[in-house]
Amino acid sequence: MDSLVGHTPETEEYGIASFVYRARRPFDPQRFEKWSQETWPGVLRAKGLVWLADEMEKACFLQQAGVMRQTEDIGYWWAAVDKAAWPTDPSERKELQENWREPGGIGVRKSW
Template sequence: NHTPETEEYGISSFTYKRKRPFHPMRFVEWCDHMPDSIVRAKGIIWSARHQEVALLLSQAGSSAKIEPVSYWVAALSQAQQQDVFQQSPEVLEDWDEEFGDRMTQLVIIGIDLDREEITKQLDNCLLTNEEFQNPWERLQDPFNWEWQ
């Protein structure tokens, strides 16, 4: 009888998806102290300080990188948006009236993951209701890239 490696080693995964931006400093702090059970995390991040661009989180073991990956469709001109919608109508499936395609979608892979705890930790990195109401450009930006 062969036991699949996922069962034998306790490997599992889940997708974390939210339509509220991360507070950039809290999210970077979480990345710096990610639970040891996470072996790999990868996906698109919505940071409140970066309304124009989607960020890519790519983490493997102790190495994590966050960098701009593309413009949000919602940040494009109306004409450019219409072109995207015609070429990729699936973009509209998750479209938000106010924020467009901005969202976070991460795949977390690990060993003996505590999905509830990791989800709670990530939810604590999201903007609070009070922060959501205040100007986001006042939030500290932990990144030093030039994106054009």
């Protein structure tokens, strides 16, 4: 840890900031597509799960680094999976239940 003495963090040295976007509503697919095709000045890295209104059961993943950007389907939200196929590990089941949202039956669906 001695090598960190006098080290200026990159956040300070280069003015890098970060934020987390969270939503319990799906994105409008047309607006998301338009936004994802735009340039994002100053954004160095972005990544996260995406919920689209026209694919209510599918989870998507957005990743961007520099000029490379990709959005892809990565599977299904737990709310769309039969409970018989859910994890059997008690700690994993507990985490699912803690993140479950009712009423409305959206379950564990969110963008972040």
